[in-house]
Amino acid sequence: MGLPWSDLPKARRWTIEVARSEAPQVRSRLWVHLSLFVATFITVTLNGAFLEGHNPLRDFRSWPTGLPFAVALMSILLIHELGHYFMARYHRVPATLPFFLPAPPFFVGTFGAFIRMAAVPPSRAALFDVGAAGPWAGFFASLAALAIGLKYSEIRPVVPDDMALSLGDSLTTKLLVGLVVGPIPEGHELYFHPIAFAGWVGLLVTLLNLIPIGQLDGGHVVYALFSHGHAFFARVCWFLVFFLGMEFWSGWLVWAFLLLALGLDHPPTRSDQTPLGPVRTALGVATIALLVAVFVATPIQPLANKPARTPAETPNSVETNLMETQIHEHTPCPQRVPFV
Numbered sequence: 487m488g489l490p491w492s493d494l495p496k497a498r499r500w501t502i503e504v505a506r507s508e509a510p511q512v513r514s515r516l517w518v519h520l521s522l523f524v525a526t527f528i529t530v531t532l533n534g535a536f537l538e539g540h541n542p543l544r545d546f547r548s549w550p551t552g553l554p555f556a557v558a559l560m561s562i563l564l565i566h567e568l569g570h571y572f573m574a575r576y577h578r579v580p581a582t583l584p585f586f587l588p589a590p591p592f593f594v595g596t597f598g599a600f601i602r603m604a605a606v607p608p609s610r611a612a613l614f615d616v617g618a619a620g621p622w623a624g625f626f627a628s629l630a631a632l633a634i635g636l637k638y639s640e641i642r643p644v645v646p647d648d649m650a651l652s653l654g655d656s657l658t659t660k661l662l663v664g665l666v667v668g669p670i671p672e673g674h675e676l677y678f679h680p681i682a683f684a685g686w687v688g689l690l691v692t693l694l695n696l697i698p699i700g701q702l703d704g705g706h707v708v709y710a711l712f713s714h715g716h717a718f719f720a721r722v723c724w725f726l727v728f729f730l731g732m733e734f735w736s737g738w739l740v741w742a743f744l745l746l747a748l749g750l751d752h753p754p755t756r757s758d759q760t761p762l763g764p765v766r767t768a769l770g771v772a773t774i775a776l777l778v779a780v781f782v783a784t785p786i787q788p789l790a791n792k793p794a795r796t797p798a799e800t801p802n803s804v805e806t807n808l809m810e811t812q813i814h815e816h817t818p819c820p821q822r823v824p825f826v
Contacts, residue, residue, distance in 0.1 A: 529595035533594055
């Protein structure tokens, strides 16, 4: 059945013509996606085993100890990317299946995942839906993993260990730890189960993706909300990221220079003049609030650098501001750093 071209406004007809001509340009080679997924699953599993104090490269029988972390984290990343993918399909924006990026096992085992869109979204509404779907899907998946993992996490006395890492606490993790675990007694800390750590990493991934710069998910959302006003927000946020790197965590500096290399600006959609609508505008504000809810200035620091609690603190007043995951002493040195 043919399209009623003569009955369509000129701008609308152009939009449909572009969508029809660009749709065949994207091709997903299933074997490539599966190979990258399997390779990433292996490296993440190795990292999970290292975090548990085992070296599966020396003792192959110990590799299953990394499966809880790998299954949880890979599920979070997959759900995040499928949120983008299915929303792109809904708006008929041609997109690939997720590409997973393996990384050295001491670097969590993955650099993340992404999908590639082969056409410009037809409107700001479509851009918003595709951009916001991933972070929200990943957030709820991370929340579920963190809640499950916290049930198996342990409160233990703090043991001096130069290789132990202290994980930063966002508003989300602070609230969830309070609900699931409760107050942490004086001289004790919360040691994460691997599934809880995967949930924490998932929230960190959500945070990094929601930064409103360039073509990050946050950049899509802010461009959908403010159109060309995105350029101002992007530059302000870039300087904030750079400041965080100078004052709190060096990883922010790496992220800042990477964003600068990728570009701070966002390309227009094919119909920027189309209003976003009140419902999506409200959801956009909620997505910005989500960025605040998962934000943490210092995601990781050595446990030795954590400020000591004062004697006046009681279990009811102790803030679970930093949560720890300890790497056992017999883990090889290069694998002691789970995330940079």
